[in-house]
Each structure stands twice: as C-alpha cells, then as structure tokens.
Amino acid sequence: xxxxxxxxxxxxxxxxxxxxxxxxxxxxxxxxxxxxxxxxxxxxxxxxxxxxxxxxxxxxxxxxxxxxxxxxxxxxxxxxxxxxxxxxxxxxxxxxxxxxxxxxxxxxxxxxxxxxxxxxxxxxxxxxxxxxxxxxxxxxxxxxxxxxxxxxxxxxxxxxxxxxxxxxxxxxxxxxxxxxxxxxxxxxxxxxxxxxxxxxxxxxxxxxxxxxxxxxxxxxxxxxxxxxxxxxxxxx
Amino acid sequence: xxxxxxxxxxxxxxxxxxxxxxxxxxxxxxxxxxxxxxxxxxxxxxxxxxxxxxxxxxxxxxxxxxxxxxxxxxxxxxxxxxxxxxxxxxxxxxxxxxxxxxxxxxxxxxxxxxxxxxxxxxxxxxxxxxxxxxxxxxxxxxxxxxxxxxxxxxxxxxxxxxxxxxxxxxxxxxxxxxxxxxxxxxxxxxxxxxxxxxxxxxxxxxxxxxxxxxxxxxxxxxxxxxxxxxxxxxxxxxxxxxxxxxxxxxxxxxxxxxxxxxxxxxxxxxxxxxxxxxxxxxxxxxx
Ligand SMILES: Nc1ncnc2c1ncn2[C@@H]1O[C@H](COP(=O)(O)OP(=O)(O)OP(=O)(O)O)[C@@H](O)[C@H]1O
Ligand SMILES: [Mg+2]
Numbered sequence: 001x002x003x004x005x006x007x008x009x010x011x012x013x014x015x016x017x018x019x020x021x022x023x024x025x026x027x028x029x030x031x032x033x034x035x036x037x038x039x040x041x042x043x044x045x046x047x048x049x050x051x052x053x054x055x056x057x058x059x060x061x062x063x064x065x066x067x068x069x070x071x072x073x074x075x076x077x078x079x080x081x082x083x084x085x086x087x088x089x090x091x092x093x094x095x096x097x098x099x100x101x102x103x104x105x106x107x108x109x110x111x112x113x114x115x116x117x118x119x120x121x122x123x124x125x126x127x128x129x130x131x132x133x134x135x136x137x138x139x140x141x142x143x144x145x146x147x148x149x150x151x152x153x154x155x156x157x158x159x160x161x162x163x164x165x166x167x168x169x170x171x172x173x174x175x176x177x178x179x180x181x182x183x184x185x186x187x188x189x190x191x192x193x194x195x196x197x198x199x200x201x202x203x204x205x206x207x208x209x210x211x212x213x214x215x216x217x218x219x220x221x222x223x224x225x226x227x228x229x230x231x232x233x234x235x236x
Numbered sequence: 237x238x239x240x241x242x243x244x245x246x247x248x249x250x251x252x253x254x255x256x257x258x259x260x261x262x263x264x265x266x267x268x269x270x271x272x273x274x275x276x277x278x279x280x281x282x283x284x285x286x287x288x289x290x291x292x293x294x295x296x297x298x299x300x301x302x303x304x305x306x307x308x309x310x311x312x313x314x315x316x317x318x319x320x321x322x323x324x325x326x327x328x329x330x331x332x333x334x335x336x337x338x339x340x341x342x343x344x345x346x347x348x349x350x351x352x353x354x355x356x357x358x359x360x361x362x363x364x365x366x367x368x369x370x371x372x373x374x375x376x377x378x379x380x381x382x383x384x385x386x387x388x389x390x391x392x393x394x395x396x397x398x399x400x401x402x403x404x405x406x407x408x409x410x411x412x413x414x415x416x417x418x419x420x421x422x423x424x425x426x427x428x429x430x431x432x433x434x435x436x437x438x439x440x441x442x443x444x445x446x447x448x449x450x451x452x453x454x455x456x457x458x459x460x461x462x463x464x465x466x467x468x469x470x471x472x473x474x475x476x477x478x479x480x481x482x483x484x485x486x487x488x489x490x491x492x493x494x495x496x497x498x499x500x501x502x503x504x505x506x507x508x509x510x511x512x513x514x515x516x517x518x519x520x521x522x523x
Contacts, residue, residue: 048416071422072415081416088413090406101406104399105418153417 250484275458281440311433469516
C-alpha cells in the first residue's frame with residue numbers, strides 16, 4: 001500500500017536519508033528503529049511531504065499513486081496521517097478544538113461525532129480536559145490528545161513518531177495497548193521508536209536504520225533474536 | 237478636559253486604527269510579515285465606495301460590501317502573485333517588506349492616474365445629528381462606531397467559533413501540524429490576506445463620508461495603526477484593538493492641546509510606553 005523506493009532526502013547538501021526502500025502493506029504494523037539522528041523523523045516527514053525527496057532520487061507510492069512532490073495537505077487527504085514528534089498540539093486551542101481540527105478533512109459531521117465518541121472511549125481521561133487549552137495538559141495527556149487527534153482524521157495509514165517519549169513506564173504500557181488496539185481495528189501503522197523493545201513487541205515487521213541507511217529488516221520476532229539488534233538497541 | 241467633540245473624534249479615529257491594526261496583525265500572525273501597503277488597501281476601500289455611491293448610485297451599505305470584497309480579492313492576488321513568491325525562509329520578511337513598500341508607490345500612482353489626485357468628498361449618507369444636550373454627534377459617526385463594533389464581534393465569532401477560524405488559529409500556532417491534518421497553510425495565507433485587506437477597505441469605506449477621499453489618504457492611518465500594533469504588542473489581536481483605541485484618543489487629544497508638533501509629542505509618548513513595556517501592552521503572546 002505504501003512504498004518507498006530508494007529515496008534520498010537532503011538538508012542543504014547533507015543527506016539525512018540515503019537510498020532507503022521500505023514497504024508497508026495494508027493492515028501491517030511496521031516499526032522503524034534507529035538511534036538519535038538516524039533519519040527516522042525525516043523518513044516519516046518525507047512520506048507526509050513535509051520534507052522533499054531529492055528530485056530524481058527515489059519515489060514514494062501510496063496505493064499505486066506517486067505521492068512524493070505533493071504538498072502535505074494533499075497527502076493527508078489521501079489518508080496518510082502523522083502523529084508528529086513532540087506532539088505539536090495547537091497550544092492555544094482547547095482539546096476539543098484540537099480534536100475537531102484533526103477531523104478537518106472529514107466532511108461528514110455525523111461521522112465526525114461518532115469518531116469523537118470512539119476516541120473519547122479510547123482516552124477517557126481526555127473527557128475532563130475537553131475545554132482545557134492544549135498547553136495546559138501534562139506531557140502524557142498531550143500525547144494522548146495528539147494520538148486522539150490523529151484518530152479523528154480517520155486515517156488509512158497512521159504514522160507515529162516516538163509516541164512513548166517522556167512517558168512514565170505505566171503510561172507507556174497504556175499507550176502500547178492503545179496503539180495495539182488501533183492496529184487491531186485495521187488501521188495500517190508505522191511506528192518510529194527509540195524504545196526498540198516497545199517497537200519490536202508491538203509491530204510485526206521492523207526496519208533498522210543507521211545514518212539514514214537501511215541496516216536490517218525482518219520480522220520483529222527475528223529481530224528480537226538478532227545479536228546486533230540485541231547489542232545495539234536492546235542493551236542485552 | 238477637552239470638549240466632548242474631541243473625544244468623539246478620537247473614538248472615530250480609534251475605530252479606523254483598530255480595524256486597520258487588527259487586519260495587519262492577523263496577516264502577521266499567519267504570514268509572519270507586515271504588509272506595508274495596508275494603508276493603500278484602506279485607500280482603495282474609500283475610492284471604491286466613493287465611485288459606487290457617487291457614480292453608480294449604489295446604496296452605501298451595499299457599496300461598503302462591494303468595496304470589502306473587491307479590495308479583499310486584490311489582497312488575495314497580491315498574496316498569491318507577490319508575497320507567496322518572495323516570502324522565502326530567513327530573508328522572506330525583508331523581501332516582502334521591499335515588495336509591499338514598492339506597492340505603496342504603485343498603488344498610489346495607479347490611483348492618481350485612474351481617479352485623479354484631488355480630494356473627493358462623499359456627502360453624508362446618514363445626515364442629521366443626535367443631540368444629547370451636553371454635546372451632539374452626527375448619525376454618520378455613530379454609524380462608524382456601531383459598524384466597527386459589528387466587525388470586531390464578527391471577527392471574534394469567525395476566529396473562535398467557525399471551522400475556518402479555528403484553522404486560521406491552528407496555522408498561526410503550529411503550521412506544520414496544520415499541514416499534516418489537511419489545513420493548507422498556503423490556502424489559509426491567501427484567505428487571511430483577503431480578510432486583512434478587506435478589513436482595511438472597510439475602514440476606508442466607512443470613513444469616506446466623513447474624511448476626504450484621495451490616493452494618499454492611507455498614509456496617516458497606516459502609520460497610526462503601526463504605532464497601535466507596537467503599543468498593543470506585535471502579534472496580539474487584543475493588543476491591536478486596545479492599541480488602536482489608545483492611539484485614536486491620544487492623537488485626537490494631543491492635536492487639540494498642541495496643534496504644532498502634535499506628532500512629535502505622540503511619538504514621544506509611544507516611545508515612553510515602550511520604554512516601560514518593550515513588548516507592548518499585550519506582550520508578544522501571539523494568537
Ligand atoms: N531541519 C533540519 N535541518 C538540518 N538538518 C536536519 C534537520 N532535521 C534533521 N536534520 C538532520 O538529519 C538527520 C536525521 O534527523 P532525524 O530528525 O530524521 O533523526 P531521527 O532519527 O528522527 O532522530 P531522533 O531519534 O533524535 O528524533 C540528523 O543528522 C539531523 O541532524
Ligand atoms: Mg526524530
């Protein structure tokens with residue numbers, strides 16, 4: 001469904017992603033692992049059109065259509081939604097407004113209301129916070145709200161950029177369960193994590209990138225047993 | 237105490253500066269640039285209304301609407317054809333500054349060629365005065381105040397209660413997230429420039445029956461609204477309203493007390509305010 005073919009992404013003259021290829025099938029749960037600065041966020045942003053794939057150096061396809069070169073709102077409209085690194089809620093809008101705008105592209109009001117209910121059953125804690133401004137939430141609550149906003153968009157593919165960052169172990173566990181549940185409902189998921197264990201436990205297929213290059217890929221059950229992965233990412 | 241008429245005149249000026257400043261700040265909060273030709277959109281507002289009423293005989297309220305829409309569209313074109321192209325990272329605000337300052341001359345020149353440089357006066361649309369015993373006010377001026385309040389309330393409703401208004405605020409707060417959720421920052425920029433210029437046009441239109449209309453009428457209101465923005469705090473919409481209010485009264489009262497050098501005194505006062513509060517009254521608390 002989503003296919004990156006040998007893409008290169010540059011910041012000025014420095015390549016941040018080099019010759020990366022990656023495939024995500026419908027309903028898949030894929031994780032991308034890598035150290036700080038490996039190029040994980042850049043990869044997600046390339047998919048969403050926030051950063052450009054270098055001209056003539058790689059292509060991105062979604063459902064058979066070439067999407068690199070399209071602007072981010074167009075790509076969002078096709079059903080690819082990112083829950084970005086650092087949450088990026090709209091800080092001065094209320095949680096409710098944040099959620100509503102998550103469904104900006106949803107023309108069907110009825111559907112929007114249904115989604116709102118669904119999302120609030122998934123994140124009951126947000127119910128009390130609907131009228132609080134985004135910036136008044138705690139880090140964990142912000143992460144919940146950011147994911148809820150992503151779900152409001154009713155995405156076909158949901159890209160998570162380090163959702164567990166800064167959460168307590170307990171909250172991380174809760175988050176993991178919620179992401180699992182989203183996946184079980186049929187949404188295709190790409191999860192970027194520095195917490196490799198979490199990513200590998202949740203996903204069924206994994207890619208490991210280093211310095212912008214693909215180092216390793218495979219079923220997560222295999223990756224968990226891989227000696228290099230164990231040493232470099234699992235601290236065993 | 238200055239006489240009531242001076243305060244009334246101050247209030248009228250406040251209305252112009254508020255509306256102008258609000259539009260300018262709105263554009264600033266989305267595009268990150270000041271539109272230096274904002275005063276010329278005000279001027280076009282006055283000219284369009286003048287011709288609509290005096291030449292075409294269209295009723296004033298409808299003329300005002302026509303003027304707002306026409307000038308709003310002009311603003312959108314300027315955004316799409318000029319600002320969007322030069323508003324590049326880092327040096328964008330500088331390039332946009334140069335481009336819009338050039339537009340001041342272009343628009344004033346164009347208006348002079350097309351409509352002549354002489355003053356045109358629109359006769360009072362709502363003649364008559366309201367006599368309150370202590371002082372009297374023309375219905376025309378009451379109209380200006382009511383209209384300004386309506387515009388401000390309408391803007392409040394649009395920005396807080398409509399989908400497009402929320403989208404506008406989202407873009408000003410976190411543009412990347414807006415783009416990721418399908419809110420096109422490019423499209424919102426065009427729309428906001430349209431709204432901002434339409435507001436300038438409305439200010440120019442509503443004043444047309446009170447002040448003379450000519451190609452250069454936008455200069456003073458532009459400078460005053462700039463001062464209003466600085467006093468209110470660059471980027472704050474509330475600041476634009478309060479700053480506009482203060483500037484209008486200050487300008488009117490100072491001009492009454494000291495007819496010469498009144499601008500000098502005004503600027504000194506503004507500088508004093510900024511010495512006490514460099515970030516303006518409402519800080520740089522954007523959005
Ligand atoms: N806006 C930018 N301008 C210039 N260089 C950038 C920019 N963003 C990222 N980079 C560089 O690109 C490389 C990849 O960055 P990226 O943000 O994709 O890493 P990451 O894998 O997401 O890291 P982290 O786990 O720390 O979030 C890094 O070397 C970084 O310095
Ligand atoms: Mg990152």
